[in-house]
Amino acid sequence: MNIFPHHSEILVSSFSCEEVARKIAAVTKRVNYMDYGEYSIESYRFNGEIDTKRFRLSLLIKRADSFLPLIHGKIEPTSSGCILFLKYTLFPSSIFFLAFWSFVTVLMAVLFMFYDKQWLYAAACLLAGTGNFVFAWVYFKSKLKQSQMIFHQMLSLQEKS
Numbered sequence: 753m754n755i756f757p758h759h760s761e762i763l764v765s766s767f768s769c770e771e772v773a774r775k776i777a778a779v780t781k782r783v784n785y786m787d788y789g790e791y792s793i794e795s796y797r798f799n800g801e802i803d804t805k806r807f808r809l810s811l812l813i814k815r816a817d818s819f820l821p822l823i824h825g826k827i828e829p830t831s832s833g834c835i836l837f838l839k840y841t842l843f844p845s846s847i848f849f850l851a852f853w854s855f856v857t858v859l860m861a862v863l864f865m866f867y868d869k870q871w872l873y874a875a876a877c878l879l880a881g882t883g884n885f886v887f888a889w890v891y892f893k894s895k896l897k898q899s900q901m902i903f904h905q906m907l908s909l910q911e912k913s
Contacts, residue, residue: 757892759840766833777802819891857881
């Protein structure tokens with residue numbers, strides 16, 4: 753069981769794997785960490801890397817957002833189109849800091865409980881750690897809905913007639 757914010761979904765498309773990869777590539781800016789150049793935010797919707805069978809994307813944003821979902825996707829062909837397996841997770845650095853501060857708050861609670869016998873401080877530490885996780889899940893879910901909406905619109909799973 754994963755305690756960190758995550759979500760997964762399966763999408764079915766009548767498009768071929770190559771067409772889906774092309775649609776995703778059309779709205780995705782390839783990540784170049786050494787490039788600080790300006791680009792039009794309207795022309796791209798995502799940052800990431802795309803292969804014909806896999807991709808890794810995140811929403812393109814102007815300000816840093818620690819709880820933005822990272823979309824891991826896998827595209828598999830079917831007889832009448834393709835299936836997309838999507839997994840939304842936090843970025844590895846966000847998971848690290850959430851785990852680090854959770855560990856610190858639990859450690860402080862244990863020290864307050866057993867070393868100083870300060871039950872109120874121990875409870876405050878546990879409450880702070882729990883609040884941190886609740887905030888992470890709630891904020892991740894709101895950003896997840898935004899990412900899903902844009903991804904589904906971009907993909908437009910069925911051809912328009």
